[in-house]
Amino acid sequence: MLRMRRRSRTICLYLAIITIFLHLVLVLFSASMYHLPCDPPLPTRMSIHRELAHIHHISPVIMDANKNLSVKEDKKAAVDITVIRAEPAESGMSKLEALFDHPLYNLPSRPIPEEDWLFKVQPNAKNHDKSSQMWVSASRDGYEDVDWKNSSSHPPWLRFHLGISRWQLYPHRDPNMEPLTQHLANSRIVSAVQRSGGTQLKLVMSFPNYGQAMLKPMKQERNEETNYNLYYFSDFERHNAEIAAFHLDRILGYRRIPPVVGRLVDVVKEIKDITTDLKLARTFFTSPVGNVCFYGRCSYYCSTEHAVCGRPTALEASLAVMLPDPALAARRSWRSPWRRSYSRTKLAEWETNPDYCSSVKRTAPYNKGTRLVDFIDLVILDFLMSNMDRHHYETFEKFGNDTFLLHLDNGRAFGRHSKDEPSILAPLKQCCRIRRSTWYRLRLLSLPQYQLSDVMRSSLSHDPLSSVAPLLAEPHLAALDRRLAAVLQTVSGCLKQQSEKGGDEVFYEDLDHLKDLFASAD
Numbered sequence: 001m002l003r004m005r006r007r008s009r010t011i012c013l014y015l016a017i018i019t020i021f022l023h024l025v026l027v028l029f030s031a032s033m034y035h036l037p038c039d040p041p042l043p044t045r046m047s048i049h050r051e052l053a054h055i056h057h058i059s060p061v062i063m064d065a066n067k068n069l070s071v072k073e074d075k076k077a078a079v080d081i082t083v084i085r086a087e088p089a090e091s092g093m094s095k096l097e098a099l100f101d102h103p104l105y106n107l108p109s110r111p112i113p114e115e116d117w118l119f120k121v122q123p124n125a126k127n128h129d130k131s132s133q134m135w136v137s138a139s140r141d142g143y144e145d146v147d148w149k150n151s152s153s154h155p156p157w158l159r160f161h162l163g164i165s166r167w168q169l170y171p172h173r174d175p176n177m178e179p180l181t182q183h184l185a186n187s188r189i190v191s192a193v194q195r196s197g198g199t200q201l202k203l204v205m206s207f208p209n210y211g212q213a214m215l216k217p218m219k220q221e222r223n224e225e226t227n228y229n230l231y232y233f234s235d236f237e238r239h240n241a242e243i244a245a246f247h248l249d250r251i252l253g254y255r256r257i258p259p260v261v262g263r264l265v266d267v268v269k270e271i272k273d274i275t276t277d278l279k280l281a282r283t284f285f286t287s288p289v290g291n292v293c294f295y296g297r298c299s300y301y302c303s304t305e306h307a308v309c310g311r312p313t314a315l316e317a318s319l320a321v322m323l324p325d326p327a328l329a330a331r332r333s334w335r336s337p338w339r340r341s342y343s344r345t346k347l348a349e350w351e352t353n354p355d356y357c358s359s360v361k362r363t364a365p366y367n368k369g370t371r372l373v374d375f376i377d378l379v380i381l382d383f384l385m386s387n388m389d390r391h392h393y394e395t396f397e398k399f400g401n402d403t404f405l406l407h408l409d410n411g412r413a414f415g416r417h418s419k420d421e422p423s424i425l426a427p428l429k430q431c432c433r434i435r436r437s438t439w440y441r442l443r444l445l446s447l448p449q450y451q452l453s454d455v456m457r458s459s460l461s462h463d464p465l466s467s468v469a470p471l472l473a474e475p476h477l478a479a480l481d482r483r484l485a486a487v488l489q490t491v492s493g494c495l496k497q498q499s500e501k502g503g504d505e506v507f508y509e510d511l512d513h514l515k516d517l518f519a520s521a522d
């Protein structure tokens with residue numbers, strides 16, 4: 001009896017030890033689960049939540065930016081939604097759609113005052129009578145009759161011009177974007193002439209509805225990298241870089257690049273046979289394998305050795321919608337303070353003087369308003385796509401110094417994917433200043449559910465040329481994520497540096513006017 005009791009006690013003891021052991025194993029196992037490497041990096045997620053915590057009350061109603069709801073109206077409609085949404089994959093939305101639906105891309109905006117439109121539109125002619133016939137353009141060979149006075153019959157390029165405002169070229173979720181890109185991709189080409197000025201070959205194409213586009217031809221295969229021995233100022237311009245830059249600019253939420261689409265152009269029917277540009281016409285020839293080529297006239301790469309060739313007549317090209325003629329909307333060109341020397345031997349001042357930004361910050365127009373942070377936005381775009389050729393930028397003269405910067409001429413971007421160019425980020429590093437809204441959007445794009453490379457792939461897949469080949473090769477897309485991480489790291493470095501100094505000068509608080517809205521919903 002006593003032996004039996006002893007045996008059962010030993011069994012109980014064993015069982016207890018085994019249970020404790022199993023518990024220990026379980027605890028250890030579950031503890032290691034939380035640190036599995038496949039989890040998104042914890043600090044980033046948590047800090048994004050913390051960063052965005054004060055803007056988590058945004059109504060779905062205010063997501064329609066076109067409605068121009070006033071802040072007061074927004075307050076009434078304010079309901080709780082979480083800024084960082086559930087995985088878009090769950091709801092079947094593409095990452096791009098999810099990004100564009102995100103509250104950060106749909107912040108409430110006030111109605112645009114009359115003086116903030118590039119063009120003043122006369123109220124629609126109420127009595128659309130015989131007198132409006134005077135405004136119907138006289139038909140010319142190949143051109144359509146367009147009734148300019150009737151806004152419902154305005155061609156997409158004109159709607160684009162009329163939609164340009166002080167802070168952006170076109171609105172988020174622009175209903176005119178689809179018709180505009182269709183127009184560029186499919187309209188019949190009635191004229192093709194060389195664009196004068198600039199260093200490389202480009203053409204101005206005209207369409208029957210009087211729209212125009214700037215064409216840049218394909219010069220480099222997608223997965224080819226620019227030769228490492230070429231200086232940045234000798235690099236080719238790439239048609240796919242112009243297309244990808246437009247998509248990237250829109251994804252970043254800037255909307256400062258005129259829409260660009262890809263198109264297969266027939267170099268015989270759509271250029272050689274219709275051009276009135278004799279100088280251009282004289283440069284056409286047939287290559288030894290029977291492809292039709294031309295090289296035009298310009299100061300770089302306009303020779304038989306650098307001819308662009310159709311296959312046998314089909315040529316890939318980018319078509320950027322033309323901005324309003326400078327006679328109607330003058331533009332001002334600004335020299336970049338961080339311009340490179342454009343020399344093989346000289347360095348620019350910013351390359352040797354680490355304190356360079358403090359003098360820029362004191363100099364007009366960088367000493368007031370948003371010019372410096374607008375420039376930093378442009379720097380971030382350029383670093384992501386590795387564009388070293390930003391010697392100038394332009395603005396619309398009408399808006400003075402308080403306006404967005406046009407991000408034109410992106411043909412030398414996306415030349416290399418295996419290498420980043422840290423010097424492009426020098427202005428951010430030296431000035432340690434960024435718009436708060438840009439910072440938020442960049443962080444969003446670094447989260448797995450909106451990953452920049454995925455969003456870009458998805459956006460570019462809508463371009464007509466993506467059916468020929470993806471517009472950016474995978475290594476270029478991967479480089480975007482790597483470079484985005486570098487931008488975020490630079491800003492984090494700035495924040496650390498500033499907190500040591502006790503100041504908080506890193507962010508330009510462009511979301512402050514919405515504080516009321518957020519506070520009221522708390």
Ligand SMILES: Nc1ncnc2c1ncn2[C@@H]1O[C@H](COP(=O)(O)OP(=O)(O)OP(=O)(O)O)[C@@H](O)[C@H]1O
Pocket residue numbers: 197198199200201202214237258320321322323324394408409410411
């Ligand atoms: N979409 C556009 N609509 C109207 N004008 C444009 C457009 N894109 C560019 N331009 C104008 O045409 C000029 C030349 O274009 P772009 O800079 O792309 O060519 P480029 O050959 O690279 O010139 P550069 O050698 O001066 O850099 C620009 O400075 C700009 O003023």
Ligand SMILES: [Mn+2]
Pocket residue numbers: 389409411
């Ligand atoms: Mn250029």
